Amino acid sequence: MTMTGSVPEPRFMRFGAISDADGNLLDNGLTVFFSGPTSFTGEDSCEFHLHGGRAVVAAVLEAVGAVPGFRHAEAGEFSRRAFLNGKIDLTGAEALSDLVSSETEAQRRFALTNAGGKQSELYAAWRRRIVHARAMIEAELDFSDQEDVPGSVSDQVWADMHKMIGEMETHIASYRRAEMIRDGFKVVILGAPNAGKSSLLNSLARREVAIVTDEAGTTRDLVEVTLDLDGMKVIVIDTAGIREAAGKVETIGIERALATAETADLVLEMHDLSASVRAELPMRGDAASITVGTKSDLMGGGTSAVEDFRISTKTGDGVASLLAEISRRAKQAIGDIGEAMPSRIRHIELLTRSASALRDAVQHQDNPLELRAEDLRRSSDSLGRIAGAVDVEDLLDSIFSTFCVGK
Structure with missing residues (x-):
């Protein structure tokens, strides 16, 4: 007023x-x-x-x-009050944070899926199954002499818990896909000096982000650009040219290049088609790769049995096709964005803890039922902490401090 x-x-x-x-x-x-x-x-x-x-x-x-x-208001205070008043749970709050910071269509859709409750519904359903299993086990312990309590429910309970362990492990494994959506599909450009790596990066970025000269060893550190390909975040990283006769600083750059390629989602192996000798790249790790022949304007277009693609950054030939393949690979790796996936490392930690406790309950068949029921309690409590249903006061400051003021 x-x-x-x-x-x-x-x-x-x-x-x-x-x-x-x-x-x-x-x-x-x-x-x-x-x-x-x-x-x-x-x-x-x-x-x-x-x-x-x-x-x-x-x-x-x-x-x-x-x-x-x-x-x-303090950072995240509105969302924190919504949580404390039971309007949203912690996964919903985290999804709201992701939605506010989303840069691509895939990130927006992923955040909306979680904000809509798909993730928390999955964890709540698992928790209900564990609580039901625990209740059945404790009923068998406390009321085994009563006629209305089944003689033994153990077989049914442990079969369902064994099945749930598999469901949790599959869900935990999907975190890598969630990481790609949130942090980006990482593409590393690898090749000998003057193979056209920096020229390709500039061509994809449509601006001069890397120095391009005839002098070998110009790029000595990692140079990266972020692309939005069909709504997906793709990070393309240019690296130092791979060669043996290199100085001290350049050698450090080469080591960084190879180490980065090991953790890539996709490696572009660049080969200069105009070179008299084809350079062999010391690939490490098991990252997926595409072999790209560069400077096709000097050698003619088309592909061969050696290269997956031939491109020319000077004329633009083949670049669009290569970009389309990168996009296709990213889509394939990310999979169904509408699927419930863990979106935070704390989810993985608690899910792993829950699955471990459940595995203890299922596998230690010689333990007394009281101890196995306690394992079930530990498992359900870990799941409850994800959504904020169990003892999460210590987490609130760290979670809501990542929000903007006024959110």
């Missing part, structure tokens, strides 16, 4: 003057009031929709901060 004269009807926008406590007009805009518990945070809240000038926004924020009992 201090700034708008009266409180609008809940969930209806009202146009009017927005003033400070002294009655000075700040802007003419829209005001909307959300009453708790049906707001995002579960508490009464109000929004001002202003003209976007910095001076307007700064003046309104200053006026709001001057109202007694009001202060600026």
